Amino acid sequence: MLMPVATNLVLRRLSRPYLSHLFLLVQNYCSSVVQEVGSAESRSAELSTVKKKQKFPFAKNLFLGKFDHDVLTYPEILDKERLQTLNELVAPIEKFFCNVDSKKIDATGEIPLQTLDQLKAFGLFGQQVPEKYGGLGLNTTEYARLSEVTSIDGSIAVTLAAHEAIGLKGIIIAGNENQKCRYLPRLATGEWIAAFCLTEAGSGSDAASIQTRAKLSEDKKTWILNGRKIWISNGGLANLFTVFAKTEVFDHVGEKHDVVTAFIVERDFGGVTSGKPEDKLGIRGSNTCEVSFENTPVPAENVLGEVGDGFKVAMNILNSGRFSMGSSAAGVLKKLIGLAAEHAITRQQFGKPLTEFELIQEKFAKITCLTYAMESMAYLTAGMLDTYENPDCAVEAAIVKVFSSEGCWYGVSECLQVLGGIGYMKDYPYERILRDARIAMIFEGTNEILRIFIALMGIQHAGIELQETVRKLRNPLMNPNFVIYKLWQRRRQSSDSPKLNLGLDGYLHPSLQVSATLLEYCVLRLQYGVEIVLARHGQTIIDQQMMLKRLADVAIDIYAMTAVLGRASRSYCIGLQNSAEEINLAVTFCQDAHSRVKRNILDVDNGPIINNDLNYKKVAKQVFKSHGYFAQHPLARNY
Amino acid sequence: MIIRVKPDKTGVVTDGVKHSMNPFDEIAVEEAVRLKEKKIAQEIVAVSCGPAQSQETLRTALAMGVDRGIHVEISGTEYDTLQPIHVSKILAKLAEDEKADIIIVGKQAIDDDANQTAQMTAALLDWPQGTFASKIEKLNGELHVIREIDGGLETIKVKLPAVVSADLRLNEPRYATLPNIMKAKKKPLKKVSPKDLGVDTTARIEVLSVEDPPTRQAGVILADVDQLIIKLKEGGHVQ
Numbered sequence: 108m109l110m111p112v113a114t115n116l117v118l119r120r121l122s123r124p125y126l127s128h129l130f131l132l133v134q135n136y137c138s139s140v141v142q143e144v145g146s147a148e149s150r151s152a153e154l155s156t157v158k159k160k161q162k163f164p165f166a167k168n169l170f171l172g173k174f175d176h177d178v179l180t181y182p183e184i185l186d187k188e189r190l191q192t193l194n195e196l197v198a199p200i201e202k203f204f205c206n207v208d209s210k211k212i213d214a215t216g217e218i219p220l221q222t223l224d225q226l227k228a229f230g231l232f233g234q235q236v237p238e239k240y241g242g243l244g245l246n247t248t249e250y251a252r253l254s255e256v257t258s259i260d261g262s263i264a265v266t267l268a269a270h271e272a273i274g275l276k277g278i279i280i281a282g283n284e285n286q287k288c289r290y291l292p293r294l295a296t297g298e299w300i301a302a303f304c305l306t307e308a309g310s311g312s313d314a315a316s317i318q319t320r321a322k323l324s325e326d327k328k329t330w331i332l333n334g335r336k337i338w339i340s341n342g343g344l345a346n347l348f349t350v351f352a353k354t355e356v357f358d359h360v361g362e363k364h365d366v367v368t369a370f371i372v373e374r375d376f377g378g379v380t381s382g383k384p385e386d387k388l389g390i391r392g393s394n395t396c397e398v399s400f401e402n403t404p405v406p407a408e409n410v411l412g413e414v415g416d417g418f419k420v421a422m423n424i425l426n427s428g429r430f431s432m433g434s435s436a437a438g439v440l441k442k443l444i445g446l447a448a449e450h451a452i453t454r455q456q457f458g459k460p461l462t463e464f465e466l467i468q469e470k471f472a473k474i475t476c477l478t479y480a481m482e483s484m485a486y487l488t489a490g491m492l493d494t495y496e497n498p499d500c501a502v503e504a505a506i507v508k509v510f511s512s513e514g515c516w517y518g519v520s521e522c523l524q525v526l527g528g529i530g531y532m533k534d535y536p537y538e539r540i541l542r543d544a545r546i547a548m549i550f551e552g553t554n555e556i557l558r559i560f561i562a563l564m565g566i567q568h569a570g571i572e573l574q575e576t577v578r579k580l581r582n583p584l585m586n587p588n589f590v591i592y593k594l595w596q597r598r599r600q601s602s603d604s605p606k607l608n609l610g611l612d613g614y615l616h617p618s619l620q621v622s623a624t625l626l627e628y629c630v631l632r633l634q635y636g637v638e639i640v641l642a643r644h645g646q647t648i649i650d651q652q653m654m655l656k657r658l659a660d661v662a663i664d665i666y667a668m669t670a671v672l673g674r675a676s677r678s679y680c681i682g683l684q685n686s687a688e689e690i691n692l693a694v695t696f697c698q699d700a701h702s703r704v705k706r707n708i709l710d711v712d713n714g715p716i717i718n719n720d721l722n723y724k725k726v727a728k729q730v731f732k733s734h735g736y737f738a739q740h741p742l743a744r745n746y
Numbered sequence: 747m748i749i750r751v752k753p754d755k756t757g758v759v760t761d762g763v764k765h766s767m768n769p770f771d772e773i774a775v776e777e778a779v780r781l782k783e784k785k786i787a788q789e790i791v792a793v794s795c796g797p798a799q800s801q802e803t804l805r806t807a808l809a810m811g812v813d814r815g816i817h818v819e820i821s822g823t824e825y826d827t828l829q830p831i832h833v834s835k836i837l838a839k840l841a842e843d844e845k846a847d848i849i850i851v852g853k854q855a856i857d858d859d860a861n862q863t864a865q866m867t868a869a870l871l872d873w874p875q876g877t878f879a880s881k882i883e884k885l886n887g888e889l890h891v892i893r894e895i896d897g898g899l900e901t902i903k904v905k906l907p908a909v910v911s912a913d914l915r916l917n918e919p920r921y922a923t924l925p926n927i928m929k930a931k932k933k934p935l936k937k938v939s940p941k942d943l944g945v946d947t948t949a950r951i952e953v954l955s956v957e958d959p960p961t962r963q964a965g966v967i968l969a970d971v972d973q974l975i976i977k978l979k980e981g982g983h984v985q
Contacts, residue, residue, distance in 0.1 A: 192927060195805060198766070199921035230924050243924050684762055 161495035166502040170565035172634025179614040181677040182490025184248045209260045212392035233295025240291035247492040254431045255438030261543030262392025269340030272428035274301030277349040281412035302345035304336040319352040332403040342396040343381045348372045367417030371409040378403035389542030426501040429508040433485025436515035440478040447522040476696040477514040483670035505557045512547035562655035580642040605631035616676040622697040629704040636711045657707040664700040765799040770852025774912040776919040779811035797821040808930035809922035815935040827949035834866035839943045853911040864911035874904035878913040
């Protein structure tokens with residue numbers, strides 16, 4: 108059973124109204140050697156269970172209008188014992204974070220060594236490193252729970268994530284036994300810090316275009332690495348870098364090709380220099396700098412995965428790291444909602460507290476629904492990653508990242524707005540958290556790239572199955588019967604009332620029946636949208652980014668609705684505190700999401716003239732033609 | 747969340763509230779663990795008197811380095827009226843059974859601020875006491891307890907066995923880490939009842955009423971001191 112996190116929030120903010128009495132007896136003050144307590148056995152060994160096979164990739168299947176009902180059963184990953192241990196672990200870390208001086212970290216641009224040392228002592232530098240290599244061996248769900256706490260300070264969150272979500276992740280995913288034994292123990296304790304080196308001056312979102320090169324020496328024992336990487340998180344602190352570089356390979360006809368290869372590079376290999384820390388908008392305490400490699404010798408055994416697998420390794424690392432942004436963002440917002448609510452309750456204007464003004468109520472309702480959705484999606488996705496063997500959750504993870512990073516930005520900004528001028532002041536945490544949150548929409552794949560990724564992965568998945576349909580639809584003259592049949596089938600879809608045949612309400616508590624129908628509508632509308640764009644654009648759909656964005660947004664909303672409904676239904680059925688209000692949260696969220704989906708699919712259906720896409724393109728074209736704003740100043744001249 | 751008084755005015759609402767260790771007790775635990783690390787103490791036993799949730803608190807102590815725990819189960823109305831006198835009797839009995847040499851307690855609980863348990867326990871056992879310790883040293887088989895008093899620091903020497911109560915600046919408690927939390931699960935935790943110890947926990951006090959503090963009245967801005975004096979006189983604050 109998972110702890111109701113919403114309840115946790117309430118508890119955390121309580122000043123301990125009563126405490127159990129704890130007293131101590133210290134026995135025998137003699138100096139004899141103390142007997143060591145038997146060390147804990149490997150937890151992963153005790154708890155290792157055979158993982159299920161994933162039936163279908165859930166989010167991708169949505170593009171076919173197929174819905175895996177199992178996903179509506181909200182996951183309970185941890186057994187009682189492990190759940191209790193997790194909560195025991197969270198408590199002291201939460202307490203520690205209460206005392207972290209985020210304002211000072213932001214002002215000085217540095218995390219104090221003492222703070223880093225305590226983070227290391229907690230084992231937070233090796234959360235997902237298996238226990239046999241000295242890590243905590245946490246599963247995805249547990250990692251997500253801790254991320255909620257560690258994200259309270261943006262700089263610390265990014266330092267930890269750069270170290271383990273990307274910096275050392277490659278070794279866990281693609282490393283061989285030797286590499287794991289050699290590096291993971293040092294990394295897990297934080298004795299060594301890791302960094303991930305992909306981005307270059309000329310290569311941001313387009314990761315395949317990197318210029319850094321590695322050449323194999325004559326004796327084939329050493330690679331010589333040359334190149335410059337920019338904006339490397341932990342770049343100045345790291346002892347170990349996961350570096351991506353171009354290498355040459357010869358194909359079977361002897362022609363030269365460039366491929367990307369991943370390397371594990373120790374700072375001490377030589378030729379590694381890091382620049383001065385970048386002066387950033389937010390996450391100012393996280394070290395970001397340029398890292399240069401000049402004739403750095405890398406032993407051949409330090410290739411991560413196979414030569415030429417680098418791009419795959421990089422994508423696997425990034426895809427597996429993104430999901431945790433959901434719980435991190437939720438953690439931040441849950442804290443801020445509490446602070447802002449406290450203000451709204453006590454602050455009086457026009458003779459009444461802010462809580463009595465509708466526009467303030469609306470803000471809190473929207474932020475709370477969003478946070479609930481983020482949290483639900485984060486633990487649903489973590490649950491999938493923990494449940495299935497080799498899960499295909501890259502789309503889900505991207506959905507969580509896009510939704511949470513934008514939700515966090517919006518939510519923090521609205522909390523700041525509740526405080527008005529006070530929120531703008533540096534004495535309060537809002538402006539700092541707003542600055543810190545901004546990066547989430549940019550790094551680990553920009554939200555624009557990720558939206559295209561979500562839509563294209565889905566369409567590609569659907570396309571295979573729809574190939575025949577689309578071929579026929581695109582050639583109506585040759586397939587008149589098929590097209591007429593399809594039109595008959597679509598007559599309800601084109602009037603925006605698809606026949607609901609998925610039966611989703613049977614998998615949820617009856618009080619969520621209306622929302623279940625809305626979800627069903629959305630799933631079927633996505634399928635319709637996919638068929639339309641495929642029939643209309645065929646292969647060229649890859650370039651129709653405005654259309655793809657709409658489909659991605661629909662998929663995001665559907666996934667969020669699924670998570671929210673499954674969770675609320677479960678909370679209500681097992682009787683969590685405030686679960687009746689949780690049902691209301693879910694209903695509210697689904698109604699909003701449904702309106703967005705309806706609008707998006709109508710826009711897809713209507714095409715670029717009616718939905719304004721064409722006009723957007725025209726305006727943008729003129730901007731680029733004029734190298735900027737093109738309308739003449741209204742005071743330029745008189746008639 | 748706001749602390750609310752129960753409708754029947756017998757106390758405050760505590761349903762669903764997370765229990766945690768009293769901060770002064772946490773300091774006491776830390777000091778005990780340090781005594782053991784310095785090889786001054788051989789074994790540490792943590793005691794908690796309270797409902798089932800007290801076990802979670804004991805687990806925290808075990809994760810900080812305590813060797814074993816004793817949970818004295820007291821629940822329901824008996825727990826509501828549990829007083830330092832009862833706890834002192836329980837501790838005194840356990841100290842005799844366990845042949846303890848030092849009892850370290852927090853100087854007071856932060857809910858009732860009673861600040862009586864250390865003193866009463868020492869009296870019941872007829873042991874010397876070093877209350878509000880801000881430093882503890884063991885020299886020549888005696889404990890030197892340094893206490894912060896109004897005029898500066900006071901050092902008292904106590905013979906063992908003794909009762910010590912921990913003040914705020916005695917140390918900074920450590921945080922429990924996952925490996926230690928895992929180790930703590932294997933440590934023994936014994937449950938006893940006050941009856942087993944021959945301690946009568948019948949209420950000695952009766953709570954008549956628990957009231958919310960009066961709500962603060964809105965202030966007014968006055969033009970000058972004369973106005974202020976008039977207002978103060980009206981309110982009966984000055985004569």
